[in-house]
Amino acid sequence: MRHKVSSGFIAAAGFTLVELLIVIALLGTIATIVIAAINPIEQANKARDSKYTADASQMVSAIERFYASNSQFPWQVTDPTTYSSADVAFDFVNANDVNVGLCGTSCTSGTQGPLITSDELKNEFLSRDFVQNTTSDITKKLWIGKGDGSSSSVYACFTPLSKSARDTAVTNKKVVDLTAGFTTAGIPTYTTSCDAGAAAAGWKNKTCGICIPQ
Secondary structure, three states: OOOOEEEEEEEEOOOOHHHHHHHHHHHHHHHHHHHHOOOHHHHHHHHHHHHHHHHOOOOOHHHHHHHHHHHOOOHHHHHHOOOOOOOOOEEEEEEEHHHHHHHHHOOEEEEEOOOHHHOOHHHHHOOOHHHHHHHHOOOOEEEEOOOOOOOOHHHHEEOOOOOOHHHHHHHHHOOOOOOOOEEOOOEEOOOOOOOOOOOOOHHOOOOOOOEOOO
């Protein structure tokens, strides 16, 4: 900051243009560093993934409670011909499929399926994105499935949006091919096809996901 002498006193002058430009440049650099560290898009994706994880866990628990109470899975109630016993595999479908048990005749009609009418899940579940979504976008789906055998676990799977969730799944070798169904051991089919695209569009284009339980 420059000073000048006037009538025997030293008076403070304003910043010069060069000094102001330097300050503005420094503030811009700091702001860029802070935004990069926070990464609001990644934070939003993490929040979305947390929500889907919570919903997936609730779906699995509700279906298992329904089976414990009724000795049948919801799809046995809605389609007893195809699913004649608990041993028949239920290949992955989106949660808005009526056989999952959330919706009645259809999700667009607003009718309730056995998971809702039995009070295993609240009616609010019918307004979830993965129930109301009718597009082919795999990132807006929650997949439900179960392998052969009544003792096989029920799985709820989704495609994560956050880089951290994708990287963790790749590292732990827990990336599931949602179109491949289940192995003979009754577990989802794992894949490495999305490893190289863990931070890119490979997940969305190759139908990869993560499951609850892992």
